[in-house]
Amino acid sequence: MTKLQQLVFFGLLLMVAALVYLEATRPLPVNWFPSYTQEDKIPLGTYVMHDVLKKRLGEDLVDMRQPPFENLRDTSLSGTYLFINNNLSFDDAELERMYAWVAKGNTVFAAATFHSTPLLDTLQLETKNAWLPDVFVTEPMLQLVNKNFKEDKPYHVQRDMIMPYFSELDTLSQTVLGVSEPYNDTLQITKPLINFIKAPVGKGTFYLHTQPEVFSNYFLLTEQHIRYTEDMLGYINDGRPVYWDTHYKSGKSINISPLYILLNNKYLKWAYYTVLIGAVLFVLFEGKRKQRSIPIVNPVTNKTFEYTQTISGMYLDQQQTQEIAKKQITLFFEYIRTRLRIPTDTTNNRFFTAVAARSGNSLEDTKNLFTFMEKILQQEQTSKEELLELNKRITTYKKTLDGKS
Numbered sequence: 001m002t003k004l005q006q007l008v009f010f011g012l013l014l015m016v017a018a019l020v021y022l023e024a025t026r027p028l029p030v031n032w033f034p035s036y037t038q039e040d041k042i043p044l045g046t047y048v049m050h051d052v053l054k055k056r057l058g059e060d061l062v063d064m065r066q067p068p069f070e071n072l073r074d075t076s077l078s079g080t081y082l083f084i085n086n087n088l089s090f091d092d093a094e095l096e097r098m099y100a101w102v103a104k105g106n107t108v109f110a111a112a113t114f115h116s117t118p119l120l121d122t123l124q125l126e127t128k129n130a131w132l133p134d135v136f137v138t139e140p141m142l143q144l145v146n147k148n149f150k151e152d153k154p155y156h157v158q159r160d161m162i163m164p165y166f167s168e169l170d171t172l173s174q175t176v177l178g179v180s181e182p183y184n185d186t187l188q189i190t191k192p193l194i195n196f197i198k199a200p201v202g203k204g205t206f207y208l209h210t211q212p213e214v215f216s217n218y219f220l221l222t223e224q225h226i227r228y229t230e231d232m233l234g235y236i237n238d239g240r241p242v243y244w245d246t247h248y249k250s251g252k253s254i255n256i257s258p259l260y261i262l263l264n265n266k267y268l269k270w271a272y273y274t275v276l277i278g279a280v281l282f283v284l285f286e287g288k289r290k291q292r293s294i295p296i297v298n299p300v301t302n303k304t305f306e307y308t309q310t311i312s313g314m315y316l317d318q319q320q321t322q323e324i325a326k327k328q329i330t331l332f333f334e335y336i337r338t339r340l341r342i343p344t345d346t347t348n349n350r351f352f353t354a355v356a357a358r359s360g361n362s363l364e365d366t367k368n369l370f371t372f373m374e375k376i377l378q379q380e381q382t383s384k385e386e387l388l389e390l391n392k393r394i395t396t397y398k399k400t401l402d403g404k405s
Helices: 003-025 047-060 092-103 117-122 226-236 260-264 266-290 304-317 321-339 349-359 363-378 384-402
Strands: 061-064 080-084 107-111 126-130 140-144 163-168 175-182 193-201 204-209 242-245
Touching (some): 003 266, 092 193, 140 226, 349 384, 363 384
Antiparallel strands (some): 126 163, 140 175, 163 193
């Protein structure tokens, strides 16, 4: 190795070492992912909540790692089942078993931005999202109705959040326990929206809340907001065990890779990267002199686009435009489930509102698109003009969120 090569090598090595040091010492950005797991100390984790309950309840706080459908097989289970997550998607069989368990005299406390549709239908509830047309962000103001818990001023969450509320409920049997309203320059709730209810079932009770953020680390460690959460949990403080659900958690760890532990620690991660970079540099400077030249082999070209053209051409040649339309609609529903994280089991007003809110489109445009798709699905044949119109509408709708088709 010549002197010039040595200077270049050590210069590159110093640059890499400097970059590794700067990256390793850089403050990590705040992670606002709605995890709601008790291990996470990020703003929307529930580490503080779980720790407080563990200190107060001791062995009476039980972590339930299996789905409720499995746990509620145990007929000796008695107490309160506590669910906290941004989305709770109980299926019909699971809800039926849970409903029977509550009717025996037990309690389910569920806090979620999006509650299970079967549960809402069973309890005759409907939800909508609150927002202010002339304000870019929606900051919730929260207050409990009970005069023993009610503060002089509502609790103000100074962060943009989705604000669901119960637009319809059974007023003859269900009780309003808490209200909310978007903040609009005045720390006063003048047009209360119901966000916390009590729904008796048999000898037991369902408590439903639409703002799971009140159980997060961010909320509990902000000013005196912990009082709000403590007062809410006062409704389930009956001396019986509390079963903490760990199954319905968006941040539940499912990574089984052997590199997970290595890459989850920033120091081990950058040590691993340094070894890889060193190996690359060694190959560049040492292998270059000893290895024979390798003939250039053109990489295999990606024929996906041509394949898609061929298949679509076959459909068009056989006049199967209806099949193409159905596949486009199926892919769009998959886009809603994976990108917007909204279940597509039922298409009703709550579904349209959620899709519109998350995609950035208007509610009217959303309903028009789904009405047009429903028309396509119900008819026996679709013309080429209708197929082109369907593609145009779906592409335009997705551009609002993606900025591209």
